[in-house]
Amino acid sequence: MTADNPYIPYFATIEDSWFETGGDRCIKTFKVVFDDPAVRDSWNHKPGQCAMIGVLGEGESMISISCSPTEGKFLRFSVMKMGKVTQALHKLEAGDKMTVRGPYGNSFPVDDWQGKKILTIGGGIGQAPLRPIVEFVKSNREKYAGLTMIYGARSAGDLCFKGEFDQMSKRDDLSCHLTIDIEEEGWDHNVGFVPQMLLDLNPSPENTIAVTCGPPIMIRFVLENLKKLGFSDEQVYTTLENRMKCGIGKCGRCNAGCMYVCKDGPVFSYSVLKDIPEAFA
């Protein structure tokens, strides 16, 4: 990201890293700080934006920035171990370096949402892009009329940011609702799928913005159920991901219809998204 070459990444050092979940496709969160103080200061991302992070010699992946700029001069990424690049990232520990370029894409219009109630509906790793909204709203709590979170995963072990949810559940200025797909011992929250939990909670669409991210099948049913609850298309937002290489609208593969997810997205209001034929492919 030099002035004349957007493909050259910055280096950032991992300050801390921890596993959110276990298993073959475990999720690891990295808290990183740019090596160059000038970059640290000038970097300015908004909730919903992404960055290309990578390991030299292995490649780069587009990952959503899972922290809000209000949290401090660092970045957080929660990465699921999937392919070549994410496997290499998972090998990194505190003190190691990764490459970062960005921030890319549009963002959730959190400023336009002031005065409204915010409802986030996440599933699995899909909570990562929603977390910056949650943190942003928490830091500016007085500007928003409410904050409700619904978050689910296959099992308790597959939930990300568990400690944070535990902390948040003690607060009375927001409400969080956790759910897992199948009953398990020691679980004292809801059991069932996220879209059903949404229906059960029956949130009022009045003055509310709903934001959802998760597996495609979950998003599909959440969108259906939001409609049933009376949410208009303009009140619903989601964020997409597609395979990407450049992150800056050149390499060509991330398009859904005429929209380049890396530039025109990743955040879309459902009123726009519903007319993009490939959005849910």
Place this chain on the structure above:
Amino acid sequence: MLLNKEKWPEFVEKLIGKNLWAPKLEGEAMRFALVAEGEEVSLEYGNTRVPPKGTAFPQTETMYRFQLGNTDMQEPKLEEERILLGVRPCDARAMAIIEKLFRWDYDDPYFLKRREMLTLVGLACNDPGLNCFCPSVGGAPDSAEGLDLLMYDLGDSFLMESVTTKGEALLAETKELLTDSDADAVKTKEKLFADAGAKIKRTVDHIGIPEGLPGLWEDPLWRRVSASCIGCATCTYLCPTCHCFDIQDEVEGFEARRCRMWDSCMFEEYTLHTSGHNTRPTRRERTRNRINHKYSYYVDKFDVIACVGCGRCINLCPVNIDIVEILRQVKEELQ
């Protein structure tokens, strides 16, 4: 200005020292290559097999080099000026068209630097190929768009018209070989290239297609036109406006480079997620994307069709998938 064909060898000779690239016969096909000897240059060709887009957007190029464990990154020095002689108007237009994408919000330093160092000397088409359809998509056998200098073959001489200051400079450097053009030459040119345009038989009626295409998303036509597709990249790699790329790291010992290379939306793994999910799972979706990208998305974003009608994808498709025919069917469905 006029260049008598007798002076042609001298003209070429003058350019050879300036990193001259021109169509050369390689195997059985014409391809742009570095010229060492004047005789190698051949203007007896329709379109080169591979378009000259690689001179600004190489099939493989190093983005930067680095050593594992080190944070130094060395960008390649792109300082070599180069003259391309005998560029067909469609291929030059294509350069101008993809430049829009490479300038979209983020300037692509590699393409733009390479492009800036090119001087494109065009050669208008006296005799367009049988699958050419440039006039249908905004071009012409004598279009000057994207060129620095355009040559018209008038039989005994070339009429040389500069388009940019780079072109003018080239004319100035070779002025002892040139004579002033006259009204007759201009008249001959007009006649010749009106005739050339009239030789083009294939046409695409694109009116309404950019707006209409997305509406045909689930139309059976996509299955029909993609049924015989074998999923190779001939149509896209040989397309002068196709510009998609992949980025890969190559490591040898501790020495490594990050490079980019042409990629094709016709390949299965182009949109394959690591999870196994593919947003374009079959050749039907991939063919639909190729046509939509050229004739609708690109128009939507950059206000120009990303197809210059060079006919390469038609000429070289192993199974006779013909974009003119596809667009005819699209048009039919829209009516």
Place this chain on the structure above:
Amino acid sequence: MDLEQLRKTAAEVVARDDVKYLIGWKKGSYGSRVAPAFVEDAASVIELIFSPSCTANLATYLTLVEKTPLPRGQETDKRKVALMAKGCDSRAVVQLLVEKGIHREDVIVIGCPCPGMIDQSLLAGKYGDTEERSEVRWNGKDFTLVRGGDEIEIPRNDVLAEKCRLCRHPNPVISDYLIGEAVKEWDPAEDSGVGELEAKDVDGRGDYWEGQFSRCVRCYSCRNVCPLCYCQDCILDRLNPTWINRAVNFSENTAFNISRAFHLAGRCIECGECERVCPANIPLGKINRKMAREVREKYGFEPGLDPDAEPFQASFKPDDPEDFIL
């Protein structure tokens, strides 16, 4: 070729409940080109043709079908596919059967005895080409080009495809229906291309292929068109590990082309498709025919003739020659 018999047979076949479609040829979009046709109903058989332009090997479509995940409750379409097959195409079918790439009950072979096909680029080079549709016909000994109102006689050897000059099996080696009568086999020409290569020394061969492979644009049309290149997971597409870099240079291009040739040794049925489709005009046929010649001369094996044969690379005989082992 008896077109009436072809269309009648095709109509019968596609009308069957257990047949998905028939893969054949139809007129192409310009000149004397033809295009693959996927005929699903009896009404469409009228478009089927069989002419000297039908050079392509349609057997590749048997394994090129992309299988997408089925929606819950939906069953796989197990209907048969019918295929028009010349001698070389039928050998691909047999080789696929040998490798169990397809099953005999999944395919209906409409055998088309082949008097020899043209090479479109030779035809265009020598006789010009038109946007307007034209047609090439067999006229007994030679070809006739019907263009505009003209009928142009074309000597057979002027435009005969190389694979046909070298052909040893012009009649289908397997078929469920045979259209017309078997053709009289001709004496295959000497494979001078391979001969010239064999006459070169190692360095000479290296130089030759370096010149050829450096032109490769890695469009993978040779791999995709090849009826016997049908791995679900091709090493070329693998990223983790990356066996062959995507970078286009002599070394990676050679790795790709040589891997493919090795994988086809004892399997290539010499249909010449790789060479026909190559946009860089790389004579891939030579490398594959050289391998085929080695297998034929050393091991007495010719793939794609006997559906009950054992796959060459998976069979061992105690008296197999081993003089090439260092």
